[in-house]
Amino acid sequence: DVKVTQSSRYLVKRTGEKVFLECVQDMDHENMFWYRQDPGLGLRLIYFSYDVKMKEKGDIPEGYSVSREKKERFSLILESASTNQTSMYLCASSLGDRANYGYTFGSGTRLTVV
Amino acid sequence: GDSVTQMEGPVTLSEEAFLTINCTYTATGYPSLFWYVQYPGEGLQLLLKATKADDKGSNKGFEATYRKETTSFHLEKGSVQVSDSAVYFCALTRHGGATNKLIFGTGTLLAVQP
Numbered sequence: 283d284v285k286v287t288q289s290s291r292y293l294v295k296r297t298g299e300k301v302f303l304e305c306v307q308d309m310d311h312e313n314m315f316w317y318r319q320d321p322g323l324g325l326r327l328i329y330f331s332y333d334v335k336m337k338e339k340g341d342i343p344e345g346y347s348v349s350r351e352k353k354e355r356f357s358l359i360l361e362s363a364s365t366n367q368t369s370m371y372l373c374a375s376s377l378g379d380r381a382n383y384g385y386t387f388g389s390g391t392r393l394t395v396v
Numbered sequence: 397g398d399s400v401t402q403m404e405g406p407v408t409l410s411e412e413a414f415l416t417i418n419c420t421y422t423a424t425g426y427p428s429l430f431w432y433v434q435y436p437g438e439g440l441q442l443l444l445k446a447t448k449a450d451d452k453g454s455n456k457g458f459e460a461t462y463r464k465e466t467t468s469f470h471l472e473k474g475s476v477q478v479s480d481s482a483v484y485f486c487a488l489t490r491h492g493g494a495t496n497k498l499i500f501g502t503g504t505l506l507a508v509q510p
Contacts, residue, residue: 389439
């Protein structure tokens with residue numbers, strides 16, 4: 283069964299810390315995505331990557347950066363964590379330019395910044 | 397820009413009741429439409445999809461029809477079960493840029509009581 287694995291289910295970090303959220307997929311998918319999920323706001327796209335070392339900003343990239351050095355791994359980086367970045371973070375992947383096939387999601391990382 | 401609007405939740409139903417969750421969209425061109433489901437503590441799973449007008453997506457007893465004239469993609473099920481309790485997200489593909497991307501609604505919580 284295909285999988286998207288997020289390294290942590292729960293994280294607690296302090297304000298100002300640099301935070302790394304890791305995501306690995308085993309499906310050889312070209313595209314990978316980071317969303318954050320907040321009550322009443324649904325899922326909002328932070329960044330996505332369509333190839334190794336290639337990335338584009340989504341709708342809410344401020345305060346975040348990403349890294350994709352290998353095809354299977356996509357990292358979300360909070361350069362200096364703030365309390366308004368407390369959220370559920372979801373990673374997803376998809377095959378090529380075929381959003382019609384849908385995305386495969388990880389189980390999410392719930393990040394709390396104190 | 398492209399957007400998805402879902403009915404507010406929570407929706408509370410008794411087992412075997414009929415379910416409708418409304419979804420309307422705004423988009424340029426001809427997006428593909430999706431319903432995703434998120435069970436407690438898990439990531440999102442693709443429930444069903446439709447890629448062109450008048451298509452009907454179906455899965456696990458759920459159905460939705462792509463209505464271009466009303467820009468709608470309402471989710472229905474004839475007889476819900478307790479195990480259907482989850483958050484349901486309507487989504488569309490946003491075309492353009494390096495790859496297609498999914499744009500999500502805010503989600504609708506469904507609670508089914510025995």
